[in-house]
Amino acid sequence: MNKFFTKRLSIISFIFIPIIFLWHPNWLGLLGVQPYWPLFWLLPWSMMNGSINGLIFGLFLGLILDSITLDNNFSQIPGLIFCGFLFGRIKLHSDILVGHFRYGLICSFGSFLCGTFYFLQILFRNFSDINFTIFMPIAKNILAQVFLTGFFAPLICSQLLRVFKFSRRKLH
């Protein structure tokens, strides 16, 4: 039973992403915006398992998160698929300290990409009546999200990566 859990630690941790996404703790946020939680899981997963796996689980994550948000017109799938694919191309770094900071940079870049994809969907959807006022909250959203994601990524990603490595070592 114990072995079963350690083998599937990565999949089990996957279940917690929607829960954290729903939990939405206010004290962690900035200007009411939260860090983009799915990226914290997606980055170690893709780094361990490669681009194709990252792409597939990006799709799964997108499907789940779209199902628990009410916006029917916009989807998070494109951003997450792209991030999953991109993260899979990254090699594991040997130097630990540089590694920590690298996670932050990669994750904030990823959240910037996701935010931009989301923003482009809004832009195309409302192409007829675009005025300047809709850009301000969107810019605020993207910037706050990029900052927060970059801030928390070194803490969470490195821990998750260690956990994933541990579970894989048991596997072989």
Added chain:
Amino acid sequence: MLDIRRISSSRWWHKKKTWIFFGIFLFFFFVRISKGSLYKDFFYFISRPFWPGQFQKEVILQSIDQESFIKLNLLKKDNLRLREILSLKQLSNNNNISAAVISRKTGGWWRQIILNKGSKDGVEIGSTVTGPGGLLGRVSNTSYFTSSVTLLTSPESKLGVWVDRSQINGLLVGSGDDNPSLILYSKDADIKVGDFVSSSPASTLLPPNIPIGIVQSIDETLQSKKTAKISLLAKPHLIDWVQILKVNI
């Protein structure tokens, strides 16, 4: 022969009495000039124990509360009766469901709250959700135990509303920030900053006369319509308990 000079002077300014009189006069003169403020201040301290106290204030406030309550009930009854006569849609009484907010996303991309009452408790899609202050949004999805509410601030939310002062209908559209915009499809619509916005009496989605918000700023740059920013009365990022209203159609 030397004149004996009178030692004791009989000049008026040498008399103590005069100075006392003068002092008293000055005092009263000052009192007169200051319009008796000294007396009033003195009286303030003396009468302090006998003021109408906190207790009296409470009694009066309580009676005012009772008065408003009775008035409100009378008006409600009257309103209900008139609505029945006109056969308009009405809010059913005693059919509210209280629910707690278990997840909230009020900033960022998504603007929704999730409540702890679902289809098990009889929540239906399209029910109106109100909190302290007024309208919050509408239920747009239910599961067995939970229901998700699209907030008024969400870009997905579009509702017909009613500007109370000038009695015109408008469309309330969420814009992704904290203040949804009110769109009035007429260039010369009469709307001012500070106008009160409530749910429309003619709406088919909402019960009538639920307070929504107050006009914060008006944008008149567009050709065919006026848009206004609304500051909402119910603050979704603070509210923990809400009411789900069922609507009779």
